[in-house]
Amino acid sequence: DGGxxxxxxxxxxxxxxxxxxxxxxxxxHDAMYWYRQDPGQGLRLIYxxxxxxxxxxxxxxxxxxxxxxxxxxxxxTVTSAQKNPTAFYLCASSSPGQGYYEQYFGPGTxxxxx
Amino acid sequence: SQQGEEDPQALSIxxxxxxxxxxxxxxxxxxxxxxxxxxxRGLVHLILIRSNExxxxxxxxxxxxxxxxxxxxxxxxxxxxxxxxxxxxATDNWGNNNDMRFGAGTxxxxxx
Numbered sequence: 001d002g003g004x005x006x007x008x009x010x011x012x013x014x015x016x017x018x019x020x021x022x023x024x025x026x027x028x029h030d031a032m033y034w035y036r037q038d039p040g041q042g043l044r045l046i047y048x049x050x051x052x053x054x055x056x057x058x059x060x061x062x063x064x065x066x067x068x069x070x071x072x073x074x075x076x077t078v079t080s081a082q083k084n085p086t087a088f089y090l091c092a093s094s095s096p097g098q099g100y101y102e103q104y105f106g107p108g109t110x111x112x113x114x
Numbered sequence: 115s116q117q118g119e120e121d122p123q124a125l126s127i128x129x130x131x132x133x134x135x136x137x138x139x140x141x142x143x144x145x146x147x148x149x150x151x152x153x154x155r156g157l158v159h160l161i162l163i164r165s166n167e168x169x170x171x172x173x174x175x176x177x178x179x180x181x182x183x184x185x186x187x188x189x190x191x192x193x194x195x196x197x198x199x200x201x202x203x204a205t206d207n208w209g210n211n212n213d214m215r216f217g218a219g220t221x222x223x224x225x226x
Contacts, residue, residue, distance in 0.1 A: 004156075031212060042202055042216035043157070050212060058213065090156055094211075101145060101211060105156030 003027065004106035006091050011111045013085075021076045021109045023091035032074035033092040033103065036060060043090060049074055050096075078111065085113045120203060120217040128225050133190040135220040137203030138183075144211065146179055147204045148188050151219070157202065160188075195226045 004025040013019045025032065031050050035043035045058030049068040063082025068074050074093075078085045088110050092103040121136045139146070145164045149157040163170045163179045163186065170177045176189040190197055200219040207213040 033212075033214075035216075040218065042218045043204075043214075044216075045213060048212050056212070088154075092157075101147070101162055102159045103157075103214065105158070107156050108154070110154075 006106035006109050013113050015113055016080045019078050021089055023074045024072055025093045029093035029095045031094045034076045035090045037088040120220040124221040126223040133193050133222055135188045135201050137186045139205045141208050143205045144209050146186050149202045151200045193224045195224050197224045
């Protein structure tokens with residue numbers, strides 16, 4: 001089955017701790033994305049990567065970091081500098097063959113920081 | 115910042131009725147997309163309409179785009195209980211297809 005996997009589905013952390021969210025895809029897509037979704041709101045772009053070893057900040061990158069060492073993987077680290085990290089995090093990917101238009105989403109990770 | 119704004123925020127209809135959701139956006143775009151999200155899940159792409167298109171159909175879905183008014187509508191005909199979900203429009207930010215801006219969504223409830 002081709003698709004995007006995110007793990008874990010639920011994650012709990014204490015305030016002040018860094019936490020890394022996993023995102024893996026086997027769609028052979030070049031581009032990958034991280035979004036944050038708060039209750040009753042749309043998605044906001046955190047970071048995106050068009051190619052291995054390259055990534056760009058989105059609208060709300062402060063307090064987050066990413067790496068793209070492999071085409072298949074785009075982990076997101078939520079650092080202690082993120083003031084309000086509790087949210088639903090979604091990873092997505094897209095293919096340049098489709099002009100990056102359609103994005104394929106993973107099932108999401110719900111992070112709760114107390 | 116969010117680009118698209120959906121209207122209404124919530125919509126409740128009976129099975130078999132049509133559902134219409136609207137989206138307004140602010141900047142020039144290359145394309146506009148509609149996505150669906152079931153509660154607590156990822157988004158699923160429904161349909162894309164390019165800036166030079168005015169209407170597009172896919173099964174029970176009909177999308178219109180009016181670039182002069184910077185608005186789009188999504189019509190779901192003959193709705194089913196399984197259509198219950200949140201629906202989001204997304205636009206490229208100033209033509210950057212990697213920087214998609216999503217609205218806050220319309221929460222559709224279809225009662226059996």
